[in-house]
Amino acid sequence: MNLPEREAAVRRMLEQVPQPPVPSDLYGEVVRRGGRMQRRRTVARRLLWLALFIAAVAFVVWATTARPWVEPPSETTPPLTGW
Amino acid sequence: MVRERRASQGVRRTREFEAFMAGAAGRLLHTATLLTAEPRDANPRARRLLTLALAHTYASWDRLHGEDPYDSARRELAARFQHAAWHRYGSFGRQRPSPDNVLARLRPQERLVLVLRLYEGVAEEQAAALLGLPTERVRAICARAMATLLHPPRGPAPTRVEVAPS
Numbered sequence: 001m002n003l004p005e006r007e008a009a010v011r012r013m014l015e016q017v018p019q020p021p022v023p024s025d026l027y028g029e030v031v032r033r034g035g036r037m038q039r040r041r042t043v044a045r046r047l048l049w050l051a052l053f054i055a056a057v058a059f060v061v062w063a064t065t066a067r068p069w070v071e072p073p074s075e076t077t078p079p080l081t082g083w
Numbered sequence: 084m085v086r087e088r089r090a091s092q093g094v095r096r097t098r099e100f101e102a103f104m105a106g107a108a109g110r111l112l113h114t115a116t117l118l119t120a121e122p123r124d125a126n127p128r129a130r131r132l133l134t135l136a137l138a139h140t141y142a143s144w145d146r147l148h149g150e151d152p153y154d155s156a157r158r159e160l161a162a163r164f165q166h167a168a169w170h171r172y173g174s175f176g177r178q179r180p181s182p183d184n185v186l187a188r189l190r191p192q193e194r195l196v197l198v199l200r201l202y203e204g205v206a207e208e209q210a211a212a213l214l215g216l217p218t219e220r221v222r223a224i225c226a227r228a229m230a231t232l233l234h235p236p237r238g239p240a241p242t243r244v245e246v247a248p249s
Contacts, residue, residue, distance in 0.1 A: 007201060009233060011201045019112075020113060021124075026134065027108075034139070034142045037139065037142040038142040
């Protein structure tokens with residue numbers, strides 16, 4: 001038997017297995033679980049955005065108060081003597 | 084306004100998903116039952132696998148963006164079965180072959196490749212990408228599984244104690 005014939009024979013063997021009946025509560029269970037999964041994802045996404053927003057606000061507040069880009073006043077000025 | 088739109092989207096999604104499940108659940112359950120090699124009427128593992136895979140498809144329904152939901156559900160089903168087979172190899176990987184199911188003679192990975200390739204008609208390259216295996220390996224596993232199915236080992240016949248009617 002060559003490859004296509006063997007494949008066809010196995011395919012027939014698989015098709016011959018009788019199809020199981022679909023349980024009647026499958027749809028409800030799927031929607032229940034899937035809905036819960038989706039709600040959790042939505043909550044997680046919102047929390048992440050909220051954390052990002054808080055971090056951005058905190059950075060802006062810190063930057064405007066600390067002004068890290070301003071050159072700090074020199075602390076090594078030579079003493080002004082002799083005039 | 085936003086709430087109304089979201090509600091109508093939910094209704095549309097529910098309707099679409101219901102139609103999808105009416106068409107696909109039977110075949111997918113058959114696939115799952117072939118994978119777990121359970122009998123037709125007692126397939127709790129196949130039902131559980133299918134429920135989780137379909138729930139995942141339902142949850143990501145709005146993000147499919149034109150992808151076939153059947154492909155998505157099948158991919159999820161295969162991934163979950165592979166994961167379970169990997170982690171619980173000892174318990175059902177070396178299942179005792181039950182005489183009424185031919186697929187029970189195969190190992191879980193062989194069943195997965197065989198069912199994807201021949202029952203679901205997934206191309207070799209796609210099955211390889213799905214399972215994270217090289218294409219040659221998928222071909223080899225499929226060939227071995229077919230050989231096992233077509234030429235069953237001639238071991239000792241299963242001895243069954245027949246109770247003679249008195």
